[in-house]
Amino acid sequence: ANPVPAPPTGDPLAATVDLFYEVENRDGSFRPGQRVGVTLPLRGERADLVVPRSALLRDFDGGAWVYEKIAPHKYARRRVRIDRIVGPLAALSAGPKPGTEVVAEGAAEVFGTEFGGSK
Structure with a gap:
């Protein structure tokens, strides 16, 4: 995509700014005025603490958590702060120490076990 010169616009209440780019659209998949998500x-460079997106859990109040392995077959729920999600990964601004093993598959089942949930 190539930047297109345009007068500065934005929304101060949403803390956003409009950027305009020109993209090829030979197949017509984009429409005028269509909103798209971009990165x-x-x-x-920036070093981020990253966990699989599948490791994330949300509680009733919207808090984000992961289960960290503390011993064989023992896990502890740890609060995390999500900075952003990119595809299958979540970059954290706060969380377990780098290199810590987290439950990437079955985190919801561990959560249910912790709180007495059953199938």
Whole structure:
């Protein structure tokens, strides 16, 4: 996509700015005025704490959690703060230490076991 010069616009209440780009549309899959989600990479590098998206759980109040392995067959629920989700991964701004094993498959079952849920 190529940037297109346009007068500056945005929404101060939503803290957004409008950016305009030109993209090829030979197959007509994009329509005028259509909203799309994009990711704009920033210059530079950044080390992020990343977990599989499938490891994330939400509680009733919207809090985000993962289960961290603390011993064989023992897990502890740890609160995390999600910075962003990119495909199958979640970048965290707060969470377990790098290298910590987390439950990536079956986290909902562990959650149910912790709180006495059953099938």
